[in-house]
Amino acid sequence: MDKPETSNKRVYFGLFLIVVGSLWILERLNLIPAFWNDILISWQMLLVGIGVFSIIGGNKTTGIILIVIGSFFLIPELTDIPYQLRRIGWPVLIVAVGVILLVTQGSRHHRPEMPPNYSAGDKQQPTGSDYFDDFVIFGGREVYVDSQNFLGGKTTSVFGGTEFDLRQAKLSENGAVIDCLALFGGCGFKLPPDWTVKNEVTAIFGGYTDKRGSSLNHIVSDPSKTLIIKGFAAFGGVEIKYM
Structure with missing residues (x-):
């Protein structure tokens, strides 16, 4: 029998596939305006979708980073970016990823997260290499x-x-x-x-x-x-x- 956590992930993943497939069908039937079609059916949105699925699956840091990267590359598709802002785009993205890593790592130091298979009754206490x-x-x-x-x-x-x-x-x-x-x-x-x-x-x-x-x-x-x-x-x- 599957564990509840595994079953929930399969449900979420199934919903994710339904959304992706439905958008693809609507695109093939020309029911999505061209502007939104280029946004919804894109590698940027794929990154965002995988990021959401990663957060649901418990990998919060990776999920947030993927959503930020996907959203970053979606912005030029939604609006015209002034040249001066485009010049600092990559540095801003790098700083944003760094901030995410620092914030998530800092929260772990304040609230240590034990491995899911660790039991308080284990004979050995976990170390950094474990x-x-x-x-x-x-x-x-x-x-x-x-x-x-x-x-x-x-x-x-x-x-x-x-x-x-x-x-x-x-x-x-x-x-x-x-x-x-x-x-x-x-x-x-x-x-x-x-x-x-x-x-x-x-x-x-x-x-x-x-x-x-x-x-x-x-x-x-x-x-x-x-x-x-x-x-x-x-x-x-x-x-x-x-x-």
Whole structure:
């Protein structure tokens, strides 16, 4: 049986697809004025829509950033921007993203958010290496994780890629949950051979690939060591591998 949280995400995602499909139908039937057609059926609105879906899915920081970027590039479609303002457009966008990161990170310091699979009764207290929150845009990063009480994390790749090497890590008693967002980018994970991986990634023009099958041969996964990988991939992908 699906967990309520997973079921709710599917409902929201279904509504999102209904809205997108309906707008597309109206556009094909020429029922949307040309002006609004260029705005509603655009890559900018796609970013805004994915941002809204990310917030609903619990990835607030990434969702807000995507909405801001999509809205920023929509402004020239809605009104004429004076030359002097257009010259400072990119710096303003960079500052806005920086402010969002500072504000959201600051709120976490005041109200620490524990991983969803962490229990107050766990024998080990979480440390900084047990749970990661990674964000990459227009770049790449390789991260080595050797936590002996790994709880999971959040990773966002926008026009970039991240790869996590978890082969020396050990899962917490309750397993681990990793929330991924891959937008025109990718997230890769190198895992121990005996981990059981549960896929809850939603993909649009993207994909989820587990390449461990050809590498593990006779190694049997351990159900008590379960890693849940969830999230959203659009024009990107999430990849699992052993080597």
